[in-house]
Amino acid sequence: MGKLIIIASGKGGTGKTTLTAHVGAALARSGRLTVLVDADAGFRNLDIALGLESSIVYDYSDYINGTSDLDDILIKNSDLENLYFVAAPQSVPTSDFDEDKTEEFWNSLKSRFEFVLADAPAGMGDGFMFAAKYADEAIIVSLAETSSLRDADRVISVLEDLGTETIRLVLNRIRPELIERGIMMNADDCVDVLSIPILGIIPEDEAVTESMFKGSPDTEAGEYGAGRAFENIASRLRGNQVPMMEFGSSTKKGFLSRVKALFRKQS
Ligand SMILES: Nc1ncnc2c1ncn2[C@@H]1O[C@H](COP(=O)(O)OP(=O)(O)O)[C@@H](O)[C@H]1O
Ligand SMILES: [Mg+2]
Numbered sequence: 001m002g003k004l005i006i007i008a009s010g011k012g013g014t015g016k017t018t019l020t021a022h023v024g025a026a027l028a029r030s031g032r033l034t035v036l037v038d039a040d041a042g043f044r045n046l047d048i049a050l051g052l053e054s055s056i057v058y059d060y061s062d063y064i065n066g067t068s069d070l071d072d073i074l075i076k077n078s079d080l081e082n083l084y085f086v087a088a089p090q091s092v093p094t095s096d097f098d099e100d101k102t103e104e105f106w107n108s109l110k111s112r113f114e115f116v117l118a119d120a121p122a123g124m125g126d127g128f129m130f131a132a133k134y135a136d137e138a139i140i141v142s143l144a145e146t147s148s149l150r151d152a153d154r155v156i157s158v159l160e161d162l163g164t165e166t167i168r169l170v171l172n173r174i175r176p177e178l179i180e181r182g183i184m185m186n187a188d189d190c191v192d193v194l195s196i197p198i199l200g201i202i203p204e205d206e207a208v209t210e211s212m213f214k215g216s217p218d219t220e221a222g223e224y225g226a227g228r229a230f231e232n233i234a235s236r237l238r239g240n241q242v243p244m245m246e247f248g249s250s251t252k253k254g255f256l257s258r259v260k261a262l263f264r265k266q267s
Contacts, residue, residue, distance in 0.1 A: 002114040004106050005237070006039070006135040008159070010151020012122035014141045015172035018208055019230070020119040021049040021217035026234035027115050028083035035074070035113040038088040039131040040121040050077060051215030052085055061089035064101045070108055079216070084113070094130040106134040115237065123151075124158050132159060137166040139199060144171050144185045146262065149193055153263050156196060168199035170233065175204050176247040187247065193263045200233035201245050202226050 007016045020036055027034040037060065038046040047053040055075050062068035077083035086109075094102075109116045118131035132138070138159050142152040152169070159167050171190055178184035187201050205226035211219045219227035224245060232242045 002033075002110045002112075002116055003136040004110055004116045004118060004131070004134055005137045005139060006118045006120050006128075006131045006159075006164075007139045007141060008120040008128060008132065008155050009122055009141045009148075010153070010155050011143075011148050014122075014143055014148060015170075015202070016122075016141050017046050017049050017119050018212060018217075019139070019141055019170060019172070019202070019233070020046060020117050022208075022211070022219060022227075022230035023234045023237070024083060024115070024117050025077075025080055025217040026231050027237065028077070028080045030234065030238065031082060032114045032238065033082045033084075033112070034115040034117065035084040035086060035109055037086045037109070037116065037118045037131070039094075039118040039127050041088040041090070041092070041094050041127050041130075043121065044088040044090065046119045047085065047087055048215060049212055049217060050085055052077065052087075053215075056087040059087040059089045060105060061092035061097070064097045064105050065092075066101070070112070079218075088127075093126060095126040097130065102130065103134055106131075124155060128155075132162055132164070135159075135162075135164055137168070138164050139168055139170055140194075140196070141170045141172055142190070142194075143173055144179075144187070144190050146185075149185075149190060150262050153194055156194065157264060168197050169194055170200045170202065171198070172202045173204045174201055174247050179247055187244065193260055198244065199236055200229055201247060202229040202233075203245070203247065 024036040038044045058068045058073045075085045121127040142148045207219045208226045221227040221231045235242045
């Protein structure tokens, strides 16, 4: 049985879709049978990140409503042998889905794939719940800034209430030069305020913009680039120990105690 991992965040635009596409591709390249599900029904764009927007005929509402089989809704990625995609409906709200059929949908994917990654919408609405209720694990994607982290904190508490056992943090769009100047929080401080384990640290990298532009999640894995960070995250999901990339360590004194006061674990 595979596992369902939800990729969530408090705020939009933190990089959930980017991470789902790249980490999914990295898992598939390492030989793991992987399916990526676009759980962001209203604003679906994982199809674009994967270059599959013109391949969509059916989506998971067709399966959950009983008009399509699993094979009908699974779209194979033509470049990567082990990578599959399931599209979100554009007009059927996930709140209309039958709960038992929804659970059966996730279970049938888990029985066929080793990794099921669900790209959730921002926040904690219906699309989030569609995947969150059934998720075995969660990856919270946040920027290293107070408002993004505080919104992440709220999502984490909802996932904890749902009983999600493993909840890990990915920090995205890290800019080492800003950390060195003391105007961006470093990873240790972000982990400190959220009190969840870290799964990865991804630098700001224009190669990501280029991959998204091409509709192909194949960002080069240079030594310190985002491509390497995505590969490392995929490797950790496979259970390997991979050291974290280091991106500076000098959050300004006094700043952290001010930030900490905003978070639930400290208050
Ligand atoms: N590490 C990164 N470096 C540069 N640009 C990034 C990085 N991560 C994400 N982006 C860009 O940020 C934007 C939002 O990313 P996206 O994955 O769509 O966010 P979300 O799905 O959380 O709303 C996109 O334009 C994406 O290319
Ligand atoms: Mg998205």
